[in-house]
Amino acid sequence: MRKPFLRLGGLMALLAVALGAFGSHGLKNAVDAASVNTFEIGVRYQFYHAFALLSVGLLLYWRKNKLLTAAGWLFIAGIVLFSGSLYLLAISELFSLNTSVLGPVTPVGGVAFIAGWACFILATFQKNEKSYRRKGSEEG
Secondary structure, rough: HHHHHHHHHHHHHHHHHHHHHHHHHHHOOOHHHHHHHHHHHHHHHHHHHHHHHHHHHHHHOOEOHHHHHHHHHHHHHHHHHHHHHHHHHHHHHHHHHOOHOOOOOOOOOHHHHHHHHHHHHHOOOOOOOOOOOOOOOOOO
16 A cells, blocks of 8 residues: 555645645635635645655555554545535635535544544554565564
8 A cells, every 4th residue: 555655645745736826826816815715724734644645655665554554545535525625615606616515524524634643643553564674674
């Protein structure tokens, strides 16, 4: 799972840069300041968790365990649910979107982020299921 998390982390960071540029340049004159702020919060949390995904992918080279993998999937779910719902809320007035269903989605994404960080922390207490280190190196 390390390569998919590295690839997805890179993709999420790339999209955060593109969405951030769109939000600060394209949305500024199209929606109100509160909507731009909402969009920027989505970008910020996407960026934080893109770096978290990259960290998970790198850690999986040395420390493979199920909680670390769960953390990666929870970070992805959080990006989609939390940041994605904020993006839709921010642009809803442009496209006359019905956002009533998004109210409960944003907090679920936030809970996914929190659960991902909890799994990340707990993974540091687990023994490796499989180590990618060379034989003879010390366990950490």
